[in-house]
Amino acid sequence: MHLSPDQIIFWQLGFFKLNATIVYTWGLMLVLVIGSKLITRKLSTELQRSRWQNLLEIIVTGMNQQISEVGLKRPEKYLGFLGTLFLFVASASLFTIVPGYEPPTGSLSTTAALAICVFVAVPLFGIEESGLLQYLKAYTRPTIIMLPFNIISEFSRTLALAVRLFGNMMSGTLILAILLTITPFIFPIAMSALGLLTGMVQAYIFSILATVYIAAATRARKTEPEPKPENNNNHVNQKRINHG
Amino acid sequence: MDSMTIIAIISIITAGLTMAIGSIGPAFGEARAVSSALTALAQQPDASATITRTLFVGLAMVESVAIYCFVVSMILIFANPFWNHVIAQVAGK
Numbered sequence: 001m002h003l004s005p006d007q008i009i010f011w012q013l014g015f016f017k018l019n020a021t022i023v024y025t026w027g028l029m030l031v032l033v034i035g036s037k038l039i040t041r042k043l044s045t046e047l048q049r050s051r052w053q054n055l056l057e058i059i060v061t062g063m064n065q066q067i068s069e070v071g072l073k074r075p076e077k078y079l080g081f082l083g084t085l086f087l088f089v090a091s092a093s094l095f096t097i098v099p100g101y102e103p104p105t106g107s108l109s110t111t112a113a114l115a116i117c118v119f120v121a122v123p124l125f126g127i128e129e130s131g132l133l134q135y136l137k138a139y140t141r142p143t144i145i146m147l148p149f150n151i152i153s154e155f156s157r158t159l160a161l162a163v164r165l166f167g168n169m170m171s172g173t174l175i176l177a178i179l180l181t182i183t184p185f186i187f188p189i190a191m192s193a194l195g196l197l198t199g200m201v202q203a204y205i206f207s208i209l210a211t212v213y214i215a216a217a218t219r220a221r222k223t224e225p226e227p228k229p230e231n232n233n234n235h236v237n238q239k240r241i242n243h244g
Numbered sequence: 245m246d247s248m249t250i251i252a253i254i255s256i257i258t259a260g261l262t263m264a265i266g267s268i269g270p271a272f273g274e275a276r277a278v279s280s281a282l283t284a285l286a287q288q289p290d291a292s293a294t295i296t297r298t299l300f301v302g303l304a305m306v307e308s309v310a311i312y313c314f315v316v317s318m319i320l321i322f323a324n325p326f327w328n329h330v331i332a333q334v335a336g337k
Contacts, residue, residue: 069293160308167311170318205304212301 004170005102006109021107028091028104059087066208071215078214081121085114086207093169093199096192103199106169108162115162118210119154126217135217161209168202248330255324259317266313273306 005020012018039052063083067075092105104110126135139150172195179188281299285292319325 066297069297163315164304164308164311167308167315171311171314174318201300205300208297208301209304 004107005104006107008102020102021104021110024092024102025104025110028088028095031095032087032091059083063207067211070208070211071219072211078125078211081117082207082211082214085117085210086203089114089165089206090200090203093172093196093203096172096195096199102173103169105165106173108166111166111169112162114165114206115158118161118213119158121210122213122217125214129218138217157209157213161206165202165206168198172198248327248334251324251326251330255320255327259320262313262317262320266317267310270306270310274303277302277306 005024008020010018010020010023036056039050039056042050043053044050060079060083063086064075064079067078067082072078089105092103095101096103105114123135126138129135130138140147141150172192175191176188176195179191277299281295284295288295
């Protein structure tokens, strides 16, 4: 029994190993790139359009809507990064219906790479939005005492992103492998259907968490603590009315 | 008992305990979160999109604790570093 697709090695030349993770990642990249190229080659704005175009439009508008609901004002700017994350993780778990396929997200290397992408992208988007100094100032936001905790949380949430996705995908394949030895016929099918659902939910969670982190980094400037005089005025007015 | 047997026994028992104890807390937490979210959904069906999204993000946060426990117990069973160390020592002798 193997814990991750890293241990399946197709071809080896000295130090260079071609394991299942790399091969299936390349396969997924090919499918995604060629698929979207084929679909977007003949886009139509007519009433009559292909099913694939409809599918792609549903996905893109859905992601746009989700991103803007989290609080990012211009979702088109972030759609490239977040949409790619979502599509990769979602298709990685969706292709488990193909026999012989192992999801590359079931390897800690892939999920760590994805999490490091988020770890790098969050400060980049934040600096681009509000400038280097303002972004760095956000780390000392409530008080200066919170500085180390903010930095620690930056690293720990990256670790959490990687381990969460890895644990979910790995547990899916592992449970299937264990069940195949105990109850071979019907039950693994139900569990693999559950695994498809879990994979979709994990893809959603991974991309929505990345969105939330980016939104928090870019919004840092706008949430300046400012005194609210209106409340006091209202209070005074109420008192006056009461007195009157 | 030699040291290999002790390591094997302790790793297996600890893996089981990790899963057992480590899944109780997240299970209670997720149950509370889902029941509150259902109440909120029943009271305000209009806000279902926001409630569902927040619920999913929160559940992911809670669930990651259980996932950590799962990963630790899997490491203890399938990729135990102490076990590998002892095997390497035995093979070296």
